Amino acid sequence: MSHKVIAASYGRIVSVKYSPCGRYLAFAGGRGIFVYLMEDISLYRIFLTSSPVRAIAFAHYGGKIISACEDGQINIWDLSSGVSDREIKETFSLTTISINFSEDIIICGGEEGEISLRSLKNLECIYAIKGHEKRVNAIAIKENFLASGSSDGKIKLWQEEKNEIKELLILEGHNDEVLSLIFTHKDFLVSGGEDGFINFWTIPEGRLQKSIKRKNGITALASDSVEDILLSVSSPRYYGTFAEDVIEIYDLREEMVIQKIEEKLEGIVSISINPGGQYIAAGGFNETVKIWHKDKNYSFYGKLQRHKGLMRLIKFTPHETNLVSASSDGTVIFWHMATGEITKKMELKGEDLKTLAFSPSGSLMATFSGENILASGGKDKEIRIWYLREKMESFIIGRHEQTIDTLCFNNSGKFLVSGGMEGKIYIWDIEKKELIKILKGHEGGITSLCFSSFDRIISGSYDGTIKIWTFEGEEVSLKTEWSVNNISLRTDGKLFASATNNGLIQLWDIPGTSVPTLLKNIRLPVSDQYLFSVTFDKEGNLFIVDYYDNLMRLSKIKL
Structure with a gap:
């Protein structure tokens, strides 16, 4: 690596x-x-x-x-x-x-x-x-x-x-x-x-x-x-x-x-x-x-100076191989991948920002000049939608009963899903600014959400399961051996990676209608089992992102 x-x-x-x-x-x-x-x-x-x-x-x-x-x-x-x-x-x-x-x-x-x-x-x-x-x-x-x-x-x-x-x-x-x-x-x-x-x-x-x-x-x-x-x-x-x-x-x-x-x-x-x-x-x-x-x-x-608080989330921006990190101090920092230098920094509402998501149209180069949308959520239990233009504008689309841990836009950017400690998945209509459905099925908190190319919702949970949902609420359940840290979808939407708390990375194929197929297990050595997350860049390369003592390390994995 x-x-x-x-x-x-x-x-x-x-x-x-x-x-x-x-x-x-x-x-x-x-x-x-x-x-x-x-x-x-x-x-x-x-x-x-x-x-x-x-x-x-x-x-x-x-x-x-x-x-x-x-x-x-x-x-x-x-x-x-x-x-x-x-x-x-x-x-x-x-x-x-x-x-x-x-x-x-x-x-x-x-x-x-x-x-x-x-x-x-x-x-x-x-x-x-x-x-x-x-x-x-x-x-x-x-x-x-x-x-x-x-x-x-x-x-x-x-x-x-x-x-x-x-x-x-x-x-x-x-x-x-x-x-x-x-x-x-x-x-x-x-x-x-x-x-x-x-x-x-x-x-x-x-x-x-x-x-x-x-x-x-x-x-x-x-x-x-x-x-x-x-x-x-x-x-x-x-x-x-x-x-x-x-x-x-x-x-x-x-x-x-x-x-x-x-x-x-x-x-x-x-x-x-x-x-x-x-x-x-x-x-x-x-x-x-x-x-x-x-x-x-x-x-x-x-x-x-960089983040003051604990880093909560790390993501690539949609179209560029740049990283965005969100911290418990409410800051969002945009990092240049080649140099590790900060290119942009935002101060968002809430004292403990835990998650964020970009709309598919978002890009680091156009952060303050397009119709790009960023969603943020945290311990205040509110979901706030930001229009990343020169003049920062936002609105609150709704709230959760408990802490929000994960957010994801669908492929068109019209819908947003959110999940957290209560174990429910909320589906929001961005244009109408309203909640349209709640999905129930996990026995533990939701740790990660993403959309497949077929607009199916993929969720990971502390209960050790990965579920694939339709908008109507139909589900397929996959059992992992430990609590799911996060899930990341490849840009073509046909393959996703999951990371569990015991250092196991699994690659899954996503067919249109049938149950996903496990393609590969990647076991990290014991010394590297402080795994934080996995993520794909726009070329389809898979990275492990681990974090300790205020540093994050990116490790590229050969698939």
Whole structure:
């Protein structure tokens, strides 16, 4: 199977980095790494990882990015090819990484205080040590000096010699977790703690030169050697409201704060400044990366954000190989299949949108300029019909007794069927704007609906059955081995695919009058049984669409 990864949302942002060349902005959230081109803030690459990402770092030449994951996985991703060309599993859960550019060494920190050195060339372990009693939160490197900060409240200064690290000093100036570390070019080590202190240490003496106290913990630090400024983030994280976040820009020469940024930052845990100092990027708990641009001061430039809520549904548009996703936050996003970038975004009524359907005439290219119709339904139990023209217009055609989970137009676009938790199928006349029939027969909620080329209704249910209906209510029942996740019809209307909750995909032939014939079973491996749905594109290719940790993966199946 071939794969493509598209982001529904980023997940909680844990690491934001500009590349040394300034061309890329990368950040990690959930099980994904997202790389944007700075020239037009366009999505360039998405890398999918084995477990939640804890930290990322660019190689000094900027063509590769290194990721450290919760399960110990280390990957070196090639930006040109879009694949991992080196990977290894560390013996401990990773929390942070940094790179010694002069010697091409990766330094890793762990959940239980571990520190290891690995070759950037082949990822072989060079040296490993138990550095702290608790989690290593930050690592900073300058020449042959290495500093590590931990949840044990200690900062340790190490010296690297002959592929080993020797402990030089223990710096004790924080009375809570050490969250962030950075070296400045003036031989200072700057540390930030949960106690709200920003401490300046001389290196290699380890003398505390200066302390600055802030109200909340210092979750992130960054510096720009050209302008000689220090960026700090003060955030309450778990103990207050995210609205209290503050970014401060500190002039290291004048030793004074020259700007404060307070713009509903919401739990920032990582900040980065591009090599020229023109842009600042920061991200955190609200799954958003914000960017500021420098004129005289730094001003808000834009943000990178996708769905905030859980993704409920994924569909191809009728005439193009583009994807549309609907989320519990009430948004509908149109994705470009080739790049994974967002092309359109709609905010629809209802706090928990669960399903949508396009009329057969709908197309992504004509979303806001034709007579295309979109139907939406959700927890508010209303079915709303949208005319996707330049001026968005809609009307409510009716309601269900319980939550609506699936919608489908017939081939002419004149009728709409809807189904949900109550187990009934409603048939609506779009032109007359009225309910014309209710079909009853399922013992569980309706999960999926579609129309065959003969205008027969195909329904899937939690009761483990697929039923084929006429408008008059006649039915044929097919038994599957598990709850039916969804059903998708091929564009010629003569074949459909069903997906069940235990990872089974079945292909069915649809004759005009007789019972459908099972053509093929496709069993997914256990590791892939988080199956979300199956769907056909306009060429008749079948895709598995699975979803976890705010990412969706498209896998093309050979039939």
